[in-house]
Amino acid sequence: MAAEEEDVPRLIALVGTGELGELKKVLLTGECGPVDVLDKNGMTPLQHGAYKGSVKTCQLLIDHGADVNDINHDHRYSALHFAALSGSTECVQLLLKSGARAYHTNSLGRTATQMAAFVGNHSVVAMINNFVKLEAIEYYTKPQGLETEPKLPPIAAKPLYDLIMQVNIHPVRIALTVGGCSMLKTHINPCSKVLELMAEKESKRPENVNEVICLKFHYLSYVLKTLEKELNKTTENDKKPEEDKDILTFESIIKKWIRGRASDGFEEHLDYYIRDAVKAFPYVEIPLFMQIVRNMHGAIGESCSLSTLIGAINGQRAFADEYACSTCGDSNKQNKKCSKCKMVQYCNRNCQRLHWNTHKKFCAQLLKEYEKQLKRIEEEKKKDEEEKLKKEEDNKKKQDGETKMNENKIDDVVDGTENISVS
Ligand SMILES: [Zn+2]
Numbered sequence: 001m002a003a004e005e006e007d008v009p010r011l012i013a014l015v016g017t018g019e020l021g022e023l024k025k026v027l028l029t030g031e032c033g034p035v036d037v038l039d040k041n042g043m044t045p046l047q048h049g050a051y052k053g054s055v056k057t058c059q060l061l062i063d064h065g066a067d068v069n070d071i072n073h074d075h076r077y078s079a080l081h082f083a084a085l086s087g088s089t090e091c092v093q094l095l096l097k098s099g100a101r102a103y104h105t106n107s108l109g110r111t112a113t114q115m116a117a118f119v120g121n122h123s124v125v126a127m128i129n130n131f132v133k134l135e136a137i138e139y140y141t142k143p144q145g146l147e148t149e150p151k152l153p154p155i156a157a158k159p160l161y162d163l164i165m166q167v168n169i170h171p172v173r174i175a176l177t178v179g180g181c182s183m184l185k186t187h188i189n190p191c192s193k194v195l196e197l198m199a200e201k202e203s204k205r206p207e208n209v210n211e212v213i214c215l216k217f218h219y220l221s222y223v224l225k226t227l228e229k230e231l232n233k234t235t236e237n238d239k240k241p242e243e244d245k246d247i248l249t250f251e252s253i254i255k256k257w258i259r260g261r262a263s264d265g266f267e268e269h270l271d272y273y274i275r276d277a278v279k280a281f282p283y284v285e286i287p288l289f290m291q292i293v294r295n296m297h298g299a300i301g302e303s304c305s306l307s308t309l310i311g312a313i314n315g316q317r318a319f320a321d322e323y324a325c326s327t328c329g330d331s332n333k334q335n336k337k338c339s340k341c342k343m344v345q346y347c348n349r350n351c352q353r354l355h356w357n358t359h360k361k362f363c364a365q366l367l368k369e370y371e372k373q374l375k376r377i378e379e380e381k382k383k384d385e386e387e388k389l390k391k392e393e394d395n396k397k398k399q400d401g402e403t404k405m406n407e408n409k410i411d412d413v414v415d416g417t418e419n420i421s422v423s
C-alpha cells in the first residue's frame with residue numbers, strides 16, 4: 001500500500017498520519033477536493049482509514065459524505081473488505097451501520113466475511129454475520145396495515161436490538177442478559193414473536209437470504225419462549241428477595257442447563273435443549289440448516305451441539321478458545337480461573353456460583369489433571385534436555401570416529417578426494 005509521497009492525495013496522506021484535527025479542517029473547507037478522491041490504486045480515503053482500523057477517521061469521512069460502497073479499487077475491494085482485513089470490529093460495525101453491503105464481492109469473488117475468515121479475524125466474521133439494522137426492528141414498533149397496536153412496544157426495540165447484536169449465543173448468556181433487563185422481561189412475549197416474524201421474513205427473501213441471521217432469529221425466539229415459561233413459573237411462587245431478582249430470575253433453568261453428567265461433566269441437558277431448538281427451525285430447505293443437522297447427528301455427547309450451532313452462526317472457532325467462561329461462554333482474557341484447579345474460568349463470581357454445583361464434583365479431579373499436565377510438561381522438558389545432551393555426545397563420538405576413520409582412509413587410499421565424508 002506504500003506509495004510515493006508526491007502521488008498521494010492530501011486527504012489520503014492525512015488519513016495515513018492520523019491527524020484528525022487537520023483532516024476535519026480540510027474536509028470542512030473542501031480545499032482538498034472530493035471526499036472520495038482516489039489514489040493510484042483506486043483507493044479512497046475511507047478505504048485507507050478502514051484498512052488502518054481507525055474508527056474515528058472513518059466516522060469523520062462518512063460524516064462528510066464518503067461513499068461506504070465505493071469499489072473503484074483495482075481489485076474491487078470495498079471499505080468493508082479493508083476493515084475486515086484490519087480486524088477492527090468497531091470499524092466493521094460502523095461501516096455496516098452506514099450501509100456497507102456485506103454481500104459485495106471483490107474481483108476474486110470474495111466477500112468481506114470470507115476475507116476476514118481467510119486471515120483469521122473470527123470476531124469480524126461473527127460481527128458481519130450477526131449484523132442487523134436497527135430499522136429492521138423499528139419496523140415492528142409502528143402499526144402495520146389494519147393494526148391498531150404495533151407488534152412491539154417502541155421502548156423494547158433497543159434492548160431487543162442489543163440482544164440480537166450480542167455475539168455470544170450461549171443460552172446461559174441470553175438468560176443472564178434477559179434476566180438483567182426489565183424491559184426485555186416485561187415484553188418477552190412480543191419480542192419472541194417479532195423474532196419469529198423476522199426469521200420468516202428473512203427466509204422468504206427472493207435473493208441473498210442471510211441463512212445465518214434467519215437461524216439466529218429463530219434460535220433467539222426459541223430461547224425467549226423458554227425464558228417466558230420460566231418467568232410465568234417464578235411469578236406464581238415468587239419468594240425471592242427483591243434485590244436478588246435480576247440475577248436469580250432464570251437461576252433454576254441455568255442450573256439445569258449446565259448440570260454436568262456424572263461420568264464426565266458433559267452438559268447433556270444443554271445439548272438436548274440446543275438440538276430441540278434446531279429441530280424446531282421451520283425453514284428446513286435452507287442449506288445451513290441441513291448442514292447443522294448433519295453435524296449434530298449421532299448420540300448425545302459424541303459432539304457438542306452448542307459448538308456446532310455457534311460455529312454455524314459465528315464462524316468456526318469463535319468461542320473455542322481457552323478464555324471462555326465455563327458457565328456462559330463469554331470469552332475474555334480477564335476471566336478468572338478457579339483458584340483450586342486452575343482448569344476452568346469464569347467472567348465473574350455469579351457465573352462461578354452458578355457453576356459450582358457441577359464443578360465441585362470435578363474440581364479435585366481437574367486439579368489432579370492440572371498437576372499431571374504440569375508434571376508432563378516438566379518431564380517432557382527433562383527428556384528434551386537429556387536427548388539434546390545425548391545427541392551432542394553422539395555427535396562428538398561420531399566426529400571422533402570419523403576423524404579416526406578418515407585418518408585410516410588417508411593412509412589406505414591414494415586419491416584424497418574420496419575421503420571427504422559428508423554425513
Ligand atoms: Zn460467564
Ligand SMILES: [Zn+2]
Nearest residue numbers: 338340341363
Ligand atoms: Zn476448580
